[in-house]
Amino acid sequence: MTTRIDGHQHFWTLNRGDYDWLTPNLAPIYSDFTPADLKPLLDQAEVTATVVVQAAATIDETRYLLKLAYENAFIAGVVGWVDMADVNAIDVLAEFSQHAKFVGIRAMIENIDDPKWIRNASLKPVIRYLADNRICLDALVKSVHLPHLLEVLRQHPDLQTVIDHGAKPDIANNAWQPWADQMTAIARQTSAYCKLSGLITEASDLQSYDHVMPYMDHLLEAFGPDRLIWGSDWPVLKLAGDYIGWHNAFQQWLTQLPEHERSLVEGENAVRFYGLEGY
Numbered sequence: 001m002t003t004r005i006d007g008h009q010h011f012w013t014l015n016r017g018d019y020d021w022l023t024p025n026l027a028p029i030y031s032d033f034t035p036a037d038l039k040p041l042l043d044q045a046e047v048t049a050t051v052v053v054q055a056a057a058t059i060d061e062t063r064y065l066l067k068l069a070y071e072n073a074f075i076a077g078v079v080g081w082v083d084m085a086d087v088n089a090i091d092v093l094a095e096f097s098q099h100a101k102f103v104g105i106r107a108m109i110e111n112i113d114d115p116k117w118i119r120n121a122s123l124k125p126v127i128r129y130l131a132d133n134r135i136c137l138d139a140l141v142k143s144v145h146l147p148h149l150l151e152v153l154r155q156h157p158d159l160q161t162v163i164d165h166g167a168k169p170d171i172a173n174n175a176w177q178p179w180a181d182q183m184t185a186i187a188r189q190t191s192a193y194c195k196l197s198g199l200i201t202e203a204s205d206l207q208s209y210d211h212v213m214p215y216m217d218h219l220l221e222a223f224g225p226d227r228l229i230w231g232s233d234w235p236v237l238k239l240a241g242d243y244i245g246w247h248n249a250f251q252q253w254l255t256q257l258p259e260h261e262r263s264l265v266e267g268e269n270a271v272r273f274y275g276l277e278g279y
Contacts (some may be wrong), residue, residue: 002069006050007265008197008231018056033235035072041243049076070103077103079138084126103274104136115144117150133158140164146182153190165198169215172204173204187222194223200240209249225261229270
């Protein structure tokens with residue numbers, strides 16, 4: 001049976017107070033989303049397990065996600081958050097690493113004013129620690145950040161990195177460059193992976209999954225089937241679609257690949273990249 005992993009999804013509980021960005025104007029997702037809400041969707045899509053990713057820049061939210069992972073067997077891994085510039089960052093990473101399901105952290109680079117932030121010298125000790133301890137880095141970036149990310153990845157070739165949401169191409173405006181060439185450069189010059197997630201929310205209300213597919217085709221051409229990870233980005237996905245609709249569109253897109261390559265993108269790459277034990 002094919003191992004199907006949702007390599008990128010979120011949970012949150014509003015009264016925790018972690019989510020400054022989550023406001024009532026985001027009505028489709030302005031509510032609690034818990035493992036009990038996701039599990040029926042996973043069963044319907046025949047998805048085996050998930051990787052839950054931080055949605056707040058707080059250590060407490062990561063601890064909350066680790067607790068959920070302990071309580072729910074289908075959560076295979078947790079991608080948390082630390083302040084990479086903080087003097088205590090390595091101590092926090094060491095704490096998180098005591099949890100068997102902690103697999104990495106996410107740098108929310110798109111929310112930082114300085115597009116060159118990832119190149120700051122103050123981050124080098126943490127980047128070195130991540131690489132030395134095989135802790136994965138999810139990079140939440142857009143096109144403007146890609147040249148700087150490329151420089152860091154070339155300096156740290158052993159840093160296990162995945163680019164979230166295909167670096168959020170501007171699908172709504174049918175933009176292609178410089179995103180396309182930048183992603184090709186990262187694919188060719190580094191060992192980074194890329195997530196096929198969060199793309200429909202970059203489209204306009206008048207666009208459909210058909211408008212997303214050329215961007216996915218380019219990522220396939222650049223990274224190949226052995227460095228792509230599928231993810232739902234649920235519940236953020238609900239701003240533009242639904243779980244089963246996106247999963248079905250992804251499955252249709254996969255039909256262009258032979259069976260063994262489909263299995264890679266559906267789950268085996270996520271298992272290998274994150275080191276998901278038992279999947």
